Amino acid sequence: MNFAADLSSLYKETPVEQVWGSIRLTKGFSNLKQINLKEIPLQEVLSFLGEGLNFLDHVRVAKCIKLALPDFDTDEYFKAVNYHHTSYLLKSLELISILPKSFIDWATEKNISPKDFRVFFGVDLNDELLRFIDASLQTKPSKSEGLLIFEYALDLYFSKSLDEKFYNFKDASKLLSALKKKRFLKTFESDELVESKISKIDFGSDSKLKTMRDGDKRLLFLEVKSTHPLKLKTAIERISQNITKIEDAWN
Amino acid sequence: MELNLLKHYQESFDNIYIHPDSLSSDVARRFTSLFPEKIKSYDEKKQQKLKPSSGIMTSEEFNQSKRNILIKPYEGNFFKQCPGNNSLSACCNYFVLNLGSQCHFNCSYCYLQTFLNTPYLIVYSNIEKALAELEDVIKKLNGKTVRVGTGEVIDSLGLDPITEYSKKIIHFLKDKEGVTLELKTKSDFINHLLSEASEKTTFSWSINPELIIKEEEHGTANLKQRLEAARKCRDAGFKIGFHIDPVIWHSDWKKSYLELIESINLNFKPSDVPYISLGALRIQPEQRHMMKERFKRDSFVNQAEMLKSSDGKLRYDASLRSEMFKFIVDGFKSKNRAWNIFLCMESPETWLSTYENYPSKVDGLKDLFTPRPSL
DSSP: OOOOOOOGGGOOSOOOEEEETTEEEEEOOTTSOOOOOTTSOHHHHHHHHHHHOOHHHHHHHHHHHHHHOTTOOHHHHHHHTTOOOHHHHHHHHHHHTTSOHHHHHHHHHTTOOGGGGGGGTTOOOOHHHHHHHHHHHTTOOOHHHHHHHHHHHHHHHHTTOOOGGGGSOSOHHHHHHHHHHHHTHHHHHHHHHHHHHHHTSOOOTTEEEEEEEETTEEEEEEEEOOSSHHHHHHHHHHHHHTHHHHHHHHO | OOHHHHHHHHHHOSEEEEOGGGTTSHHHHHHHHHOGGGEEOOOHHHHHHHSOSSSSOOHHHHHHHTTEEEEEOOOSOSEEEOTTOSTTSOOOOEEEEOSEEOOSSEETTOTHHHHOOOSSEEEESOHHHHHHHHHHHHHHSTTOOEEEESOSSSOTTTSHHHHOHHHHHHHHHTTOSSEEEEEEESSOOOGGGGGGOOTTEEEEEEEOOHHHHHHHEETSOOHHHHHHHHHHHHHHTOEEEEEEEEEOOOTTHHHHHHHHHHHHHHHOOGGGOSOEEEEEOEEOTTHHHHHHHHSOTTSGGGSSOOEEOTTSOEEOOHHHHHHHHHHHHHHHHHHOTTOOEEESSOOHHHHHHHHSSOGGGSTTTHHHHSOOOOO
């Protein structure tokens, strides 16, 4: 039995190799101990691997074994390593075979689970979208940033609004914020308008009123600095006098 | 059963499974006599295999679950407090009696998409147990009244021409005090109940502008059919209700909702409709993926931003919700001050922005929001 695929290029860490029989299962997982798997039954090997590997790692391991043992039951493998939802798995595995290598590397590093692939379910991932996914990953997004970038970008793509400029960002948070602004311009403009109106109200130099978004609500933050109780009283009175202006700005 | 209705059901379902414990129930007999060709043998092991192992179903599993009926007894409590009863929303004392789960209609925003985890549309066969629970509830009410609805996890009338459950509950409540029944639907399946007129029963329709119904509420009756059904129920002596829920933002929302207000005003008086409820679109965060996968990505439900609210659900921005609610409430009140409109599953802040008051202080709504004894 020979295992041909070379996985070592996918990992930056010092390689740690796991071999079962003559099948190389893993290479490059620094968090796994080197053990001699040669004499251990496959089920035990799987349960050992199950503790240290994430979903994408398991996909590779299953692929390695399947290549070497064509009769190997990959459904049973995934159940053995606690991925039970076969339908999600199948859909995710299909996507893995389509998505670019940059995505697979990112998904491995960020511990992407089968359910995280839902963002792509039902989408025809054409060359244009694959190009965007690859380009967006050059911005090195975190897991949550990445998943939102894909979601907003797909929405914009299917409404013919994913402009070329979105392919050229260097910074993940700036890309996410630009996509979000384009996707949900109404919320953005409404927040900006309230903030601008509030900032124009004069509360004196000792007081500051700010707005901030907290999920579906907008919050008001008031900061009052004072060196004397009487000055504090004056500051509070000035704020009270402006309450109608605050209400007007708010609405 | 009317022929067109029979055809509708024949096209809606693939298989009907009957649990051995339900074989002798009235409801199993009705399904067997109406759809003998769809009855399939029930095999516990085989049925278990169909069940998704954990979590949310995939879109394919969810679609399939609408087409397979399972008739079985329910072992839990039928009678429950509405999920809107929590410290984050103003509570309107609503209770639910779930006589099944899943729905053969197909609304893009339906919360069942991430709520259910069974591969069937389930019809519970032991309605006698549900009625016994209602009997207990009535004893505990001490003269207070509560509203009980059967349309939380299944459309109250979606399968009712087959199950005939609503008729049984209406008869049961006829000489009882304290409980009023609400049958909530997006269908016009009311003909089999028109001769059962009772003041204790409200027929209510979840309604939306026709373009929302057409694009988002697949397989349901259109607005004209729903309003016509409501008119028939009113004329037969039933109370009726409307739930404008979910209110959905779209670029022409003001025009659409004004037209809806106009239609209701043309056909009904406030005295026909004790309450109208308003609720804005709200979904569990993971549901948005299912919605985009199962329906059009640019559908109305995906147009405005949905943001996380205190209860973890995604909702429109609070100020946008208030703006929409206020617009609709003002629209009704400009036609007739007597319309009673309340907000469903909304925070005290939204009540304040919409009504400038809490629900228990709004004329016409005080009784609805007065706390009831714990049941």
